[in-house]
Amino acid sequence: MTDPASPSLSEGVHRTTVKVRFGDTDPYGIVYFVSYFRYCHRAIEEYLRAVGLRPEKTFKNVEEGFGLPIVEAWARFRRPARYGDTLRVETRIQEIRSKAIIFRFEFFPETGDELLAEGTANLVAIDRTWRVQDLPEKVRRALGA
Amino acid sequence: MTDPASPSLSEGVHRTTVKVRFGDTDPYGIVYFVSYFRYCHRAIEEYLRAVGLRPEKTFKNVEEGFGLPIVEAWARFRRPARYGDTLRVETRIQEIRSKAIIFRFEFFPETGDELLAEGTANLVAIDRTWRVQDLPEKVRRALGA
Amino acid sequence: MTDPASPSLSEGVHRTTVKVRFGDTDPYGIVYFVSYFRYCHRAIEEYLRAVGLRPEKTFKNVEEGFGLPIVEAWARFRRPARYGDTLRVETRIQEIRSKAIIFRFEFFPETGDELLAEGTANLVAIDRTWRVQDLPEKVRRALGA
Amino acid sequence: MTDPASPSLSEGVHRTTVKVRFGDTDPYGIVYFVSYFRYCHRAIEEYLRAVGLRPEKTFKNVEEGFGLPIVEAWARFRRPARYGDTLRVETRIQEIRSKAIIFRFEFFPETGDELLAEGTANLVAIDRTWRVQDLPEKVRRALGA
Numbered sequence: 001m002t003d004p005a006s007p008s009l010s011e012g013v014h015r016t017t018v019k020v021r022f023g024d025t026d027p028y029g030i031v032y033f034v035s036y037f038r039y040c041h042r043a044i045e046e047y048l049r050a051v052g053l054r055p056e057k058t059f060k061n062v063e064e065g066f067g068l069p070i071v072e073a074w075a076r077f078r079r080p081a082r083y084g085d086t087l088r089v090e091t092r093i094q095e096i097r098s099k100a101i102i103f104r105f106e107f108f109p110e111t112g113d114e115l116l117a118e119g120t121a122n123l124v125a126i127d128r129t130w131r132v133q134d135l136p137e138k139v140r141r142a143l144g145a
Numbered sequence: 146m147t148d149p150a151s152p153s154l155s156e157g158v159h160r161t162t163v164k165v166r167f168g169d170t171d172p173y174g175i176v177y178f179v180s181y182f183r184y185c186h187r188a189i190e191e192y193l194r195a196v197g198l199r200p201e202k203t204f205k206n207v208e209e210g211f212g213l214p215i216v217e218a219w220a221r222f223r224r225p226a227r228y229g230d231t232l233r234v235e236t237r238i239q240e241i242r243s244k245a246i247i248f249r250f251e252f253f254p255e256t257g258d259e260l261l262a263e264g265t266a267n268l269v270a271i272d273r274t275w276r277v278q279d280l281p282e283k284v285r286r287a288l289g290a
Numbered sequence: 291m292t293d294p295a296s297p298s299l300s301e302g303v304h305r306t307t308v309k310v311r312f313g314d315t316d317p318y319g320i321v322y323f324v325s326y327f328r329y330c331h332r333a334i335e336e337y338l339r340a341v342g343l344r345p346e347k348t349f350k351n352v353e354e355g356f357g358l359p360i361v362e363a364w365a366r367f368r369r370p371a372r373y374g375d376t377l378r379v380e381t382r383i384q385e386i387r388s389k390a391i392i393f394r395f396e397f398f399p400e401t402g403d404e405l406l407a408e409g410t411a412n413l414v415a416i417d418r419t420w421r422v423q424d425l426p427e428k429v430r431r432a433l434g435a
Numbered sequence: 436m437t438d439p440a441s442p443s444l445s446e447g448v449h450r451t452t453v454k455v456r457f458g459d460t461d462p463y464g465i466v467y468f469v470s471y472f473r474y475c476h477r478a479i480e481e482y483l484r485a486v487g488l489r490p491e492k493t494f495k496n497v498e499e500g501f502g503l504p505i506v507e508a509w510a511r512f513r514r515p516a517r518y519g520d521t522l523r524v525e526t527r528i529q530e531i532r533s534k535a536i537i538f539r540f541e542f543f544p545e546t547g548d549e550l551l552a553e554g555t556a557n558l559v560a561i562d563r564t565w566r567v568q569d570l571p572e573k574v575r576r577a578l579g580a
Contacts, residue, residue: 167335186468
């Protein structure tokens, strides 16, 4: 699953950073739990790019007639992060099934090893009529499955 | 422009309330200026509903081949509002031209008369190819122009 | 846990509606999974109000020195909802422990019984130093525990 | 106003890129006008960092008792941008007055010169009681005024 051309993906772990922005916190300056789910989606987008898949042709591909909606998401928030912080996100594929992908996320301080938050997101392949189908071969190959 | 069936629209002024939500503030608990623009869009949606236009068939109407994108927006933020506040939004049509509508917004405390923020949003009618065109007759009539 | 004064809360189930707004969807008009988590937080806010707790004094109460951060959240997205839809949210307390509350959410079409999405959010009581503590008595009583 | 140490700021123009994210569009895949205002705020944050000011100590500085709230914002949206696009943002200081700063933003395709959107944001210096005051010397100097 490694991509030697992409320094962001190594040994199946994709690393990116996220700056906590002005609108990402709760009224007390702590990252709003909802923002973490946005960060997770962004991490998937970056992961896809790192393996050569364009997100705008992967989450939904009108021409090829498939979609990859998120059907389940979970996260645990262990320690507060704050406005001005930069987070390091490590993204892995936890599991690939014939019709589904489960991404796993871990958030750390930019230069620390303390787990701030962790989560998962399950994507399922569907066809034009929203029926579950096998993962498109192109996606499967790019993800190394 | 009044709609006797809709208590929310009277003498051309549409009134609605907006609760400041947990994710709507900056890290210091003050409503983030970006959230006001979201509130403005919501106020337009409610205004449209009050005159009998379904927003999801008005901002873009695929069947009838028109769109009404926002091409300009402005707001001034006079006094801080906070998480937990409820705001009263008064929305008017400031101007209707042959191809454009300008909405005007004023934000007050739910039961006060102190102007918290004010703004405008300009919408322009376009056809399927994004060329500016006359406002659809249905929209023009509903808005009382 | 019922509150006869509040029609929105009955038999421990709080009902509210959420309109899918212009900025709540993905690029294809389907409600973005992140928006559901925002809706869940709003449902908690409304639940708290229905039992007499002001959200802005409950998620964090500086004077009384407690907080109720969300430490875990989960959701499953069963069927797509779209821009223009109105959703009915049913919120229950799934469990109250000595130091934690788990809310459970179910999303339906405004007038239908088809489950669109479901989720949970776990809140934990903390003191000024972010140490876990017992739920404040006021909160516990209001929630009927 | 140039900062030779920062390649992102040159001749008073700060350049950064913004990827249009999954939640940034309207239901039709076009960047929601509200998202542009978020991008503007991010551009200010990056501009501040480029001149050595930490945003989390600049928009509000509790210790030094000043704030720099946005009191006015305006934008014009000229051409649609879409999910998957990368935008180039050019940020300038349009004007510095004794108590205020006006930032100006221009959005282009990452590698093109077609103006997609433009805007301004006015910040005013306030003291702890929200009274307008002179810009803090530190801010003024960093911005080259």
